[in-house]
Amino acid sequence: MKEPVLIDSAxxxxxxxxxxxxxxxxxxxxxxxxxNKLILTK
Known part of the structure; x- marks a missing residue:
């Protein structure tokens, strides 16, 4: 299994x-x- 991609939110x-x-x-x-939290909505 490949490592997940890590992307800085900035x-x-x-x-x-x-x-x-x-x-x-x-x-x-x-x-x-x-x-300073993240919310994902549709």
Whole structure:
């Protein structure tokens, strides 16, 4: 089994607090909360 890819969230978000991810033709929203946690919604 291959090791999982490790990506720093700062690389993905840059200066944003919300990003959109497309997976299987569905759009997901990944956001950073005020408590600096991540929430993924559809």
């Amino acid at each position: 690389e993905i978000f840059a200066d944003a607090k919300v990003i959109q991810i497309i997976h299987n033709a569905q759009v997901y929203i990944l956001r950073i909360t005020r408590e």
